[in-house]
Amino acid sequence: MDLDPAQLRAFLAVTERRHFGRAAEELAITQQALSKRIARLEEVLGERLLDRDGRGARPTAAGERLIEPARAVLAACAAAVTAVRGAARPLRLDVWGHLFAPLRTVGAVAVEPGAVEIGHGRDLPSVLAALLRGEIDAGFGRHHALPDGRHRELAHRLVRLEPVDVVVGPDHPLAGATELRPCDLRTSQLLLPTAPARLEFLRRFAERFELTSSAVGSNLGAEHFLARLAATPTAVTLLPADLPLPDAPGLRGIPLVEPTPLYAWSLVWPKRAPHPGIPALLRAFTEAGRRRRWLEYHPERDWLPEAEAAQLGEAVR
Amino acid sequence: MDLDPAQLRAFLAVTERRHFGRAAEELAITQQALSKRIARLEEVLGERLLDRDGRGARPTAAGERLIEPARAVLAACAAAVTAVRGAARPLRLDVWGHLFAPLRTVGAVAVEPGAVEIGHGRDLPSVLAALLRGEIDAGFGRHHALPDGRHRELAHRLVRLEPVDVVVGPDHPLAGATELRPCDLRTSQLLLPTAPARLEFLRRFAERFELTSSAVGSNLGAEHFLARLAATPTAVTLLPADLPLPDAPGLRGIPLVEPTPLYAWSLVWPKRAPHPGIPALLRAFTEAGRRRRWLEYHPERDWLPEAEAAQLGEAVR
DNA sequence: CAGCTTTGACAACCATTGGTTGTCGGCGAG
DNA sequence: CTCGCCGACAACCAATGGTTGTCAAAGCTG
Incomplete structure (x- = not known):
């Protein structure tokens, strides 16, 4: 039986x-x-x-x-x-996409004390490699396919679609607007904190809405990046809507509409021998997401690159 | 997990x-x-x-x-x-095919005391009906498809292939033989204890080896049947090889070869909500069958009607 | 009352799972 | 060396278990 x-x-x-x-x-x-x-x-x-x-x-x-x-x-x-x-050990979770502050979302999820150890963050390839090597048990960030196909050994779950604002410096011509459409930014330059190949979301935004993009340089830090943004009148970048702006003088976050770009956060974990705490973690994220409406999506007014590329079905999977 | x-x-x-x-x-x-x-x-x-x-x-x-x-x-x-x-109750097993003495085989299987209650035996349609009504939990006998398709609601497992002898009276011309081939019986009359429609195995034997068959009449008992056999010089019937013959005067069981007919015993149980004891019962039968070589089958020298009709695959299932 | 929403189940579909048969490579024994 | 035993791989396919789409029933609201 x-x-x-x-x-x-x-x-x-x-x-x-x-x-x-x-x-x-x-x-x-x-x-x-x-x-x-x-x-x-x-x-x-x-x-x-x-x-x-x-x-x-x-x-x-x-x-x-x-x-x-x-x-x-x-x-x-x-x-x-x-x-x-052996004895249960905490689930090791690491995050990526530092500029978009993934720990805000992780911190909003109620997990049993001691059940999860959160890493200090790495870039996406490093997180995925650590997952495949069994050095961590789960990752959190914006997930997309890797060129070498190793992502197939990973399971993933979309847990949050987060609206993104455009951030401008004090001298940007559109700095006084209360909201903007992405097409209004066409004459602006999308400033990237690092090489575009590493920033799939921003690269797609630039392509989709026809912005030129410019990379600041190799990982000089968020502060340096934002200072550069503030000092460049034609520059814009994108940050999550509910991310508090650092104290860089005059920077404004302006809501984007028609469409609002959505940044897709996912949990990722190895398919093989998943940590026993994965289901509980998924449940905790699902619960938090339900309560906070993290997965609201309106195709007529939101822009979600994964939906355009027909990847959403897989992401929901 | x-x-x-x-x-x-x-x-x-x-x-x-x-x-x-x-x-x-x-x-x-x-x-x-x-x-x-x-x-x-x-x-x-x-x-x-x-x-x-x-x-x-x-x-x-x-x-x-x-x-x-x-x-x-x-x-x-x-x-x-x-x-x-609720509390575990014994598994109720009933049997059919009385003339071939199914209880010999059941009795040879080691089951936990009190775990199985064995019924007194019924005919095949009655056992199957009781199974489908939940009045018993398992049946044992020779299983074959029923015309109304209800057997599909039953699972079954072949547990024994038993060689069958021909039994003749003292005046039968072949009574002195030490072994016989089925084709040697062509001039004999296959005596059936009841209507042939109720005796699929014997009916198939008669068809396959071209014997005429004759039914004694409605269930007058094994003794009457065997007495009739002893008194009829041209009559034969089939009984399991290791079934002790009753004390009917002069009856002989003679081994059949080239081919040896095999009688296929199966366990049958309902697919829906099977009794929790079914797996243990199956294991007990499997173990007894392994020890006693109950499932030996050599296509070149044995006759198994189910194999001819390509039903063996399903029966093993 | 009509219309709408909510709820769980049925139908169709299909990817995945878990069994079978056939076969293979490795190992040990004669 | 050959043969037999053992567990695993490959191919196949039925069964399983999920999805989406839809439906019927019940309950609620205006």
């Missing part, structure tokens, strides 16, 4: 939330898939486990009897994993 | 037997399938669990650490099933 832990997890999620849709969201599957899991579990056990009505679901008597034993099965599974791998 | 109980079961079987092939046999899957299960478990856990060499396999240190927790997972699963369904 083989009980499937995924089915038990689905069942427990519904008993906790009393609602198939929210349980499905917690598990990051569709409601229909969750419904099927429950149905399969009910078929294996030969008992109705949940009474459904138009407002949700609640456990039957048989379902009530299953709740604690189901938790025990999942705990036994976790203990078996721990026995093989 | 979802551990698959089937994978854990595979791992435990190998640790107990130290041999992939025998473990696979215990689980009634091929060695290759079992090898894949182990490989998948090793991939999920990210650790080598078994050291393989040309003579078998033994657990690694990580594998040793997994043994008891794996047992705990399976026990937790069993407890969860029990919690839903």
